[in-house]
Amino acid sequence: MIQQVHHPEFDRRMFSVKRIGLVANFEKKEVRALIPKLQNFCQKKGWKLDKVTGAKNLNGYDFLLTLGGDGTILKTARFATASGGSPTTPKKIPILGINVGSLGFLAAAEVKDIYSVLENISQGRYLVEERTMxxxxxxxxxxxxxxxxxxxxxxxxxxxxxxxxxxxxxxxxxxxxxxxxxxxxxxxxxxxxxxxxxxxxxxxxxxxxxxxxxxxxxxxxxxxxxxxxxxxxxxxxxxxxxxxxxxxxxxxxxxxxxxxxx
CATH class of the missing domain: 2.60.200.30 (Probable inorganic polyphosphate/atp-NAD kinase; domain 2)
Structure with a gap:
């Protein structure tokens, strides 16, 4: 999971983003309203944003962006780990959780902060936390x-x-x-x-x-x-x-x- 880093003396890590997988409940009104602005932001950064709707081959994604609550993150973690991996050598794709639901304990930030979070990532101000499954x-x-x-x-x-x-x-x-x-x-x-x-x-x-x-x-x-x-x-x-x-x-x-x- 990706977490922001706010300390000014944090050693910058260059995160070369080219392609992001978007996982969300696209039936939600607030999610649909957010997507055009999000696509525009990513386009200005030179990032490609793809909708991911299931457990398909996730090769090529630098990280997965989830819009939803903890349930969305849990579901994403399972299918992302299972995609192209095995129990002994699971696939590792970072997940950035943005809370658009009622329960966002696992999320890195609330939806109102999504663009500042993505800006921090573009500048290398982030950490990737590994979680046991x-x-x-x-x-x-x-x-x-x-x-x-x-x-x-x-x-x-x-x-x-x-x-x-x-x-x-x-x-x-x-x-x-x-x-x-x-x-x-x-x-x-x-x-x-x-x-x-x-x-x-x-x-x-x-x-x-x-x-x-x-x-x-x-x-x-x-x-x-x-x-x-x-x-x-x-x-x-x-x-x-x-x-x-x-x-x-x-x-x-x-x-x-x-x-x-x-």
Whole structure:
């Protein structure tokens, strides 16, 4: 993610911008009104501005500009990382988030400041922050049936009732515990300020190479949130019988799991 730098003594970094990918909800009135002025600004800078509407090949873009809220940034991070990359060698495209929504915690600036932000970038006054993401796979009867990426969190819960669910958690093939409760949150440092925080999990600095495992209302006096190295392999197995378990990715993508799924 791209952040502005305002300190006058910051060492200038030349950011050679030629092509920008624009990701936004183009049905929004405020977004449509902004685009002509934005295109004119980019044209004067000698930048090409392209609308990006999905997970296509993103080669050639210097960065992606999002107009929206945190949901737009989360969606963009997933498809940008998946485009042309792999879980072991993900694609890295900087994202500049401009808040046009109601929730802009991840955004670099508000929409009223968009041109000053772009001017700072043209002058090299910026930093690129790397953020940890999940790369996960879903297995059923030892066969991979799906995969996913997440910037904020993955949540396992019962989608239909308040009945408890049962989960087995292993880290690097060592049993951590069997969780019985409303569910489980697996969070990145970026997502530590989201559902994880509301569930009583710890706040973690974004640059730390860790994941956070936070139980939801565990039926136990001893189960507490855990901080785990991002180098570790985390395996979660569904133990609940006769229940459908919902896996939610960044609150936007859903997968339905059954007993025995990992």
């Amino acid at each position: 999940f790369a996960g796979q879903i297995y059923r009867r030892k066969r991979k049936i799906n995969h996913f990426l997440a910037l904020n969190d993955c949540v396992l819960r019962n989608p239909h009732s308040v009945r408890v669910i049962n989960l087995e958690v292993k880290v690097d093939n060592h049993l951590v515990s069997e969780y019985q409760g409303d569910g489980l949150i697996l969070s990145t440092p970026t997502g530590s300020t989201a559902y994880n925080l509301a569930a009583g999990g710890p706040l973690v600095s974004p640059e730390l190479p860790v994941f956070i495992l936070t139980p939801l209302c565990p039926h136990s006096l001893t189960l507490r949130p855990l901080i785990i190295s991002q180098e570790a392999e985390i395996k979660i197995r569904i133990l609940s019988n006769g229940q459908e378990i919902l896996l939610s990715i960044d609150g936007q993508e859903e997968h339905h799991l059954k007993i025995g799924d990992e």
